[in-house]
Amino acid sequence: MMSSDALSLRAAGSAPWLAAAIAAAALLGALGFQYIGGYPPCLLCHWQRYAHVAALALALLALPLAGKARRFATLAAGLAFLGGAGLAGFHVGVEQGWWEGLPGCSAPNIQGLNVEQLHALLMEAEFVPCDEVAWALFGISMAGWNLVLSALTGAAIVWLVARHQRGSEA
Template sequence: MTRNRLVLLAAGGSAALLLAAWGFQYLGGMAPCKLCIWQRYPHGAAVLIGAVTLATGWRILPWAGALAALTTAGIGLYHAGVEQGWWEGPTTCTSGPIGGLSAEQLMAQIMEAPLVRCDEIPWDLFGISMAGWNGLVSLGLALVWLLAATRRA
């Protein structure tokens, strides 16, 4: 497969994942949490990197695409671990202990809490959450980017 086709496949994969995320959000009514939003930025960067690579042929850019894919894979796998309770996520989007709080402190915590929590799984397929799927698919996209980076035009 040519480098341009590999770039198109990798950037197209990121575009497809973004479209799926927006579909779940806007058509499925599933609001994203903070970590879900963080996973989208590197995909947007990968789509832009793909477009610039195809337009200019710059050989260094597929390496940047691989970095973007690895970044979103890392965030996605981290998020999946938060959902599974393997480690704690950001305190701004996970549940925390409420012991020792006064009624006023508890009410303030409730009122300041985000609407969508990062430690809940709103949807899964074969026992893998959306964050987990993003992490796995993005690892595959990183491999495609690396193939593109090492392939001659």
């Protein structure tokens, strides 16, 4: 049977792998929804992906490192998840109408445009509003599920690193 110190060390050692796996799965899921499911991302969805990319990059950076450098990179990956949770929470608030979204989250102002200008604006790019729920499961939007996933993963990674740090100082 393994001691609790050995289990703590093993869990802390697996933290970068856990962060990398969850970040990669979240990104693949988002891309699947976009390219297979036909749900194009809005501006805030893109920003949430950046947090997962950062977490993935930091977790992969941590893997070949050792000691304090590994713990620092892993902690940074956990903090990237928590930053993504903050973005997802903001997105949920926009979806629920609790606050306004960013300028790129709503339709452009078309007042005063002539027909040619309006046509050019409509042809420029596909607009995806941030304040509409495109898909939900059990009444929770994709941003809501990302909030849960990112917050729990970030908290777990930070906890594992902190627990290992306390154990290595004893």
